[in-house]
Amino acid sequence: xxxxxxxxxxxxxxxxxxxxxxxxxxxxxxxxxxxxxxxxxxxxxxxxxxxxxxxxxxxxxxxxxxxxxxxxxxxxxxxxxxxxxxxxxxxxxxxxxxxxxxxxxxxxxxxxxxxxxxxxxxxxxxxxxxxxxxxxxxxxxxxxxxxxxxxxxxxxxxxxxxxxxxxxxxxxxxxxxxxxxxxxxxxxxxxxxxxxxxxxxxxxxxxx
Amino acid sequence: xxxxxxxxxxxxxxxxxxxxxxxxxxxxxxxxxxxxxxxxxxxxxxxxxxxxxxxxxxxxxxxxxxxxxxxxxxxxxxxxxxxxxxxxxxxxxxxxxxxxxxxxxxxxxxxxxxxxxxxxxxxxxxxxxxxxxxxxxxxxxxxxxxxxxxxxxxxxxxxxxxxxxxxxxxxxxxxxxxxxxxxxxxxxxxxxxxxxxxxxxxxxxxxxxxxxxxxxxxxxxxxxxx
Numbered sequence: 001x002x003x004x005x006x007x008x009x010x011x012x013x014x015x016x017x018x019x020x021x022x023x024x025x026x027x028x029x030x031x032x033x034x035x036x037x038x039x040x041x042x043x044x045x046x047x048x049x050x051x052x053x054x055x056x057x058x059x060x061x062x063x064x065x066x067x068x069x070x071x072x073x074x075x076x077x078x079x080x081x082x083x084x085x086x087x088x089x090x091x092x093x094x095x096x097x098x099x100x101x102x103x104x105x106x107x108x109x110x111x112x113x114x115x116x117x118x119x120x121x122x123x124x125x126x127x128x129x130x131x132x133x134x135x136x137x138x139x140x141x142x143x144x145x146x147x148x149x150x151x152x153x154x155x156x157x158x159x160x161x162x163x164x165x166x167x168x169x170x171x172x173x174x175x176x177x178x179x180x181x182x183x184x185x186x187x188x189x190x191x192x193x194x195x196x197x198x199x200x201x202x203x204x205x206x207x208x
Numbered sequence: 209x210x211x212x213x214x215x216x217x218x219x220x221x222x223x224x225x226x227x228x229x230x231x232x233x234x235x236x237x238x239x240x241x242x243x244x245x246x247x248x249x250x251x252x253x254x255x256x257x258x259x260x261x262x263x264x265x266x267x268x269x270x271x272x273x274x275x276x277x278x279x280x281x282x283x284x285x286x287x288x289x290x291x292x293x294x295x296x297x298x299x300x301x302x303x304x305x306x307x308x309x310x311x312x313x314x315x316x317x318x319x320x321x322x323x324x325x326x327x328x329x330x331x332x333x334x335x336x337x338x339x340x341x342x343x344x345x346x347x348x349x350x351x352x353x354x355x356x357x358x359x360x361x362x363x364x365x366x367x368x369x370x371x372x373x374x375x376x377x378x379x380x381x382x383x384x385x386x387x388x389x390x391x392x393x394x395x396x397x398x399x400x401x402x403x404x405x406x407x408x409x410x411x412x413x414x415x416x417x418x419x420x421x422x423x424x425x426x427x428x429x430x431x432x433x434x
Contacts, residue, residue: 053294053298054298055294055297055298055433055434056434057434075300075301075302076300078297078298078299078300079210079300081298083294083295083298085291085294087290087291088291089290089291089292089294089295090290090292091223091227091290091292092290093227093230093231094223094226094227094230098223098226102219102223103292103295103299105211105219106211106216106219106220106296106299106300106301107210107211107299107300108210108211109210109211
């Protein structure tokens with residue numbers, strides 16, 4: 001029986017012009033599982049993530065969530081996921097809190113106390129009322145992670161989430177991923193470096 | 209608790225208005241352009257009242273069209289460049305609703321602001337005060353229609369590095385009926401005649417684009433972002 005929170009990616013093919021970027025990629029991700037997608041630059045890691053999100057339609061293959069192709073009811077699927085691209089996706093002229101209020105507010109009703117708690121959890125509560133333009137790259141990354149937390153999604157799709165994080169930030173992110181897994185959530189992490197997480201982590205290597 | 213479409217549209221509208229107010233140059237530049245261009249005509253031709261009044265509808269509408277074009281390129285570009293457009297696409301909300309809210313916010317800070325300053329320009333062009341209501345109504349309908357047309361063009365060109373020229377080439381031909389009927393409505397109002405026919409036409413164009421442009425802009429955005 002297929003779990004209600006089960007991601008299935010089946011035989012994905014993507015071409016970019018003459019380049020066959022993804023050649024029949026398949027994967028499964030169930031509750032409480034973390035999957036690390038890794039490989040060299042240009043292997044198609046981010047492309048795969050965009051396909052899984054539904055931002056990019058593959059030439060061949062299907063992505064299913066809870067047993068249904070995501071194209072059938074994208075709104076339900078999108079509400080179940082939290083996506084962090086390699087860009088922090090913050091508006092420079094809005095404060096960190098305003099950015100979260102907007103992005104999280106589109107997915108669920110949320111109050112400022114909850115958003116501040118998420119910012120505190122990622123160590124950037126002091127930046128809550130500062131415009132994103134004055135934050136460092138690492139702080140912006142932490143605000144983006146606070147958004148992922150505040151959305152309270154079952155499925156996390158993270159593209160190079162360790163970029164710009166210092167050692168304590170990287171440790172914090174690993175801890176958040178483990179907590180998410182322990183609560184029954186699942187995550188697909190695209191990263192070119194080796195990830196050190198407390199418990200076993202599944203890996204999928206994409207070739208050039 | 210999930211978020212309804214109206215609430216989501218309200219969030220997008222408020223955010224875009226807040227962003228425009230925090231970057232006042234985005235609000236001020238088209239208005240200053242509008243004021244300068246309309247002022248250049250009397251300076252370069254003749255300050256004679258009858259000539260100015262005769263030229264006024266055309267000057268007003270061409271300037272308004274060009275001023276509105278200035279800000280169209282930024283409708284989706286900022287969101288695409290900083291990654292927030294992807295977050296909007298994955299928000300679980302209708303992209304059509306988001307496009308409507310963004311376009312309406314764009315009209316409020318470009319078109320509606322232009323309508324509000326148009327009496328100043330009208331006085332400089334010797335347009336009688338009695339013609340102001342028709343002029344402002346026609347400009348309001350015309351600029352809203354332009355914003356919808358701009359949304360389609362901006363959706364198609366958001367992925368291009370220098371899309372503003374192509375955007376102008378897409379929007380300007382589509383805006384010709386607005387120019388013709390908008391100038392006609394203003395001209396008739398200046399002459400003391402009824403402008404109902406031209407206003408009805410502008411109104412129907414506005415309704416048509418309000419209905420169809422969000423669908424076209426949504427499709428354009430999806431195609432471009434893939």
